[in-house]
Amino acid sequence: MGARHGSQYLDGLRDQREVWLDGERVVDVTTDQRLCGAAGSLAGLFDLQYAEPEVLLTEDAESGQPVAITHIIPRSVEDLVRRRHALESIALVTLGWLGRSPDYLNVTMAGFAGREDVWRQNGNEQGAKRLVGFQREAMLADWSMTHAIVNPTVDKRQREVDAGGGEVVLHKVGESAEGLVVSGARALATLAPFADEMVVYPGQPIPRDAAAYALSFSVPMATPGLRILCRESHAATGNPADHPFSSRFDEQDAVVIFDEVVVPWDRVFLDGDTDVYNKAMTTGWVANIMQQTTIRAHVKLRFAWELATRMAQALGSESSQVNEMLGELWSYTELTRSVIEAAEVGAHEWGNGVWFCDERPFRAIRPTLPKWFPRANEIIKLLGAHSMLATPNAAELANPELRPLIERYYRGADDMSAAERIAIFRTAWDFTGSALAGRGDLYERFYLASSARMFQVAQMGAVRETDFSLVDGVIRAQTDAVPSPQS
Numbered sequence: 391m392g393a394r395h396g397s398q399y400l401d402g403l404r405d406q407r408e409v410w411l412d413g414e415r416v417v418d419v420t421t422d423q424r425l426c427g428a429a430g431s432l433a434g435l436f437d438l439q440y441a442e443p444e445v446l447l448t449e450d451a452e453s454g455q456p457v458a459i460t461h462i463i464p465r466s467v468e469d470l471v472r473r474r475h476a477l478e479s480i481a482l483v484t485l486g487w488l489g490r491s492p493d494y495l496n497v498t499m500a501g502f503a504g505r506e507d508v509w510r511q512n513g514n515e516q517g518a519k520r521l522v523g524f525q526r527e528a529m530l531a532d533w534s535m536t537h538a539i540v541n542p543t544v545d546k547r548q549r550e551v552d553a554g555g556g557e558v559v560l561h562k563v564g565e566s567a568e569g570l571v572v573s574g575a576r577a578l579a580t581l582a583p584f585a586d587e588m589v590v591y592p593g594q595p596i597p598r599d600a601a602a603y604a605l606s607f608s609v610p611m612a613t614p615g616l617r618i619l620c621r622e623s624h625a626a627t628g629n630p631a632d633h634p635f636s637s638r639f640d641e642q643d644a645v646v647i648f649d650e651v652v653v654p655w656d657r658v659f660l661d662g663d664t665d666v667y668n669k670a671m672t673t674g675w676v677a678n679i680m681q682q683t684t685i686r687a688h689v690k691l692r693f694a695w696e697l698a699t700r701m702a703q704a705l706g707s708e709s710s711q712v713n714e715m716l717g718e719l720w721s722y723t724e725l726t727r728s729v730i731e732a733a734e735v736g737a738h739e740w741g742n743g744v745w746f747c748d749e750r751p752f753r754a755i756r757p758t759l760p761k762w763f764p765r766a767n768e769i770i771k772l773l774g775a776h777s778m779l780a781t782p783n784a785a786e787l788a789n790p791e792l793r794p795l796i797e798r799y800y801r802g803a804d805d806m807s808a809a810e811r812i813a814i815f816r817t818a819w820d821f822t823g824s825a826l827a828g829r830g831d832l833y834e835r836f837y838l839a840s841s842a843r844m845f846q847v848a849q850m851g852a853v854r855e856t857d858f859s860l861v862d863g864v865i866r867a868q869t870d871a872v873p874s875p876q877s
Contacts, residue, residue, distance in 0.1 A: 392455030393447055394532040395440060396433030402534075402586055403429065405612040409583045409644075411620040419583045424623035431484070431638045432534065432584050435491060438483060445479050448472075453530060460496040460682075461529035463504040464745045467737050470681065473497070474734065477685045486690025487639035489833060490581040494682055495535035495589060499525045501678035502591070504744035508673045512663050517606075521659040524608055528587065535608075536585035538576035538646045539593030551600045560590065560648055561602040562662070570653040570661060572605065575645055580833075582618045582644040585611055591659070595668045604667035606660035607653045615651040620644045624826040629784040634817050636826040643829075674740045680752035681733065683838060687759050688726040694766040694821070695719045701773045701818055704811045706803030715769045722762040729755045753851055757844035763834035767822040774818050781815040 394402075400420045409416040411424060419425045439446045439458060447456045459476040462469060480493050502509065503525035510518035528535060541560075544553035551559050560574035576590065589608045596603050609616060625640040626633030660666055698719055702712050729751040736748025771778070782800065786792050787809065802811035821827055835841070 391531055392450070392453070393439045393458055394436050396435075396437040399436045399532075399534065400429060400433050403584065405610075407583070407611040407618065408616060409618045409620065411583075411623060416583070423627050424625050425583055425640075425642065427625050427627075427637050428640050428642065429584055431488070432492070435480060435483065436532070438479070442479055446476050450530065455530060457529050458493075458496060458532060460493040461500055461525075463500045464678075465743055466745055467734070470734055470737050470745060470747060474681065474685065474730070477682050478689070481686045481689040484639065484686075484689075485635075485693050486686045486688075487635055487830070488581075488641050489683075489686070489837060490536060490641055491686075492534040492581075494679070495537060496528075497682045498537070498591075498675075498679055499528060499535065499589065501674060501744070501746070502670070505674055505740070505742055507742045508669055509659065509666060511666050511669070514660060514663055514666055517659045517661065520656055521606075524657060524659070531586075533586040534581070534584060535587045535589050536579055536581040537589045537591060538579040538582075539591060540577045541593070542575050542577055542645065549597060549600075550594075551596060551603050556602075559603055560605065562605060563650065566652060568652050569655045570605075570607065570658050572607075572648050572651050572653060575647045577643075577645045579618065579644045579646045581641050582611070582646060583620060583642050587611065588613075588616065588646065592667045592670045596664055598664050601662040601664055604660060604662050604664045605658075606667070606670070607658045609651060609653055609657060613651055615649040617647040617649065618644045619647065624824070624829055626820075626824070626826075631784040631813070632816055633820050633824065635820045636824050640826055640829075643833075674744070674746045674749075676752055676756070677733075677740065677746035677749035680749075680756065680838075681730070681747050684726060684730050684733075684752060684755060684759075687755075687763075688723065688730060691719070691723040691726055691762065691766060694770065695723050697814070697818060697821060698766075698770050698773055700814050701770065701777075703804070704802040704806055704814050705773075705777065707773065712773065715772065719766055719769050722766065726755060726759070726762075750851075750855075753844075753848045756838060757841045757848060760835045760837065760841040760844075764831055767827070767831055770818055770822050774815060774822075778815050778819045778823060781812050781819065783816070787812065 403420050404418055409419055416422050416425065420429045443456070446459055448459050448462065449455070450457045459472055462473065464470050464473060477493055480491055484491055503522045506518040506522050509521055541550040542553070542558055544558055553559060558574060560572060560576045562570060563573045564571040579588065582588065587608050588611055591606045621643050623640060624636060626636035630637040695716070699716055702716060733747035733751040736750070737745055738748070740746045782796050787796060797808045800808035800811060
């Protein structure tokens with residue numbers, strides 16, 4: 391098939407998937423008012439491929455089909471540059487709001503397939519071959535994929551795999567002629583209602599004696615026994631002018647329950663090898679996927695700075711305190727952009743002929759972004775203050791009796807119209823104060839793990855790679871200068 395159009399993507403979502411929301415089963419995720427806004431936005435990303443084919447598409451050498459560049463296995467710096475342009479194009483449309491837009495799993499699976507040498511260790515040649523075949527199938531079918539890699543939290547005093555007598559975390563319960571039989575739960579399956587495939591792959595390391603939990607596979611979302619339990623919807627169903635983000639970008643988050651799900655053998659990538667399971671995410675995953683996530687972050691931070699600057703202009707705010715906050719927000723934006731550039735400049739071959747970015751800049755920004763995003767929201771709230779709570783909506787603007795009053799009393803500085811000022815502050819509220827904004831704040835704080843944990847990981851990696859020549863040279867000079875004891 392090759393790259394799909396939006397209508398083809400939406401058609402693929404109309405199946406027998408078991409999506410639950412507000413205690414009821416959703417009949418059609420493309421028409422349900424709580425879900426259709428995000429479905430439409432995602433369809434727009436598929437249409438974007440044909441609106442910008444020179445940026446987003448490439449020809450598959452084997453089939454001749456047009457395929458998404460985000461599916462390619464990077465074999466050079468040039469491939470990474472082409473992929474960066476595609477990722478930027480997607481992020482600019484979503485303004486960084488979709489943390490699990492389809493390009494995320496496209497990049498992830500391309501990285502895994504490229505490093506199939508890691509997956510075929512310890513005799514897992516067949517699993518690695520299936521993984522490579524699946525990645526190619528996903529590319530040619532242009533599937534929207536999601537993942538479920540986090541184990542449910544039951545009791546932090548226990549090992550996760552021991553929770554609920556070992557029955558809570560997703561695990562193998564048997565085999566059949568058709569495939570692997572699995573039960574248990576996984577989270578956080580963002581984008582689950584809008585995906586074609588659910589991919590399970592390693593998240594956190596697991597104990598060596600937990601072979602039943604060392605699984606990696608993929609299944610279609612309509613697989614019998616696969617239940618998707620969504621959180622409360624944060625989608626706004628009113629006028630999009632009042633909710634520019636909530637009306638389009640509630641990508642949903644879900645707990646996915648596997649009730650004796652049969653995974654076809656050709657979709658099983660790993661079955662019981664804890665060593666391979668624990669290595670899979672340590673051999674280039676960060677260097678690969680963080681290109682996508684950092685580009686998304688940069689676009690979202692840039693939008694936050696632009697929005698905050700427009701808010702200050704609307705209010706005529708020019709104090710040193712205001713400019714300090716705006717400058718702080720700009721610095722986050724520019725530092726994030728610089729990380730992308732530095733990582734790309736340092737790109738190199740990681741093994742098996744695959745090229746990823748330099749991982750070190752990404753390791754540095756991974757624990758800092760969870761602090762910068764909440765601070766960006768705080769700055770916008772401090773700048774907006776009560777103005778974010780005293781903003782008319784589209785219905786009031788459309789009321790002929792109220793419109794003259796609104797135009798008189800809601801004007802901005804420097805002859806800014808009331809309509810423009812209202813648009814700025816409605817946007818600011820949806821960015822920081824709405825239900826979706828609250829979800830976004832929490833999401834960014836723990837996106838790709840917590841800040842505290844990632845600072846620890848960064849330090850451990852730095853210690854392994856550093857020769858300490860700077861400080862050791864001074865220490866040696868000092869110790870050499872100490873006179874010997876005199877008898």
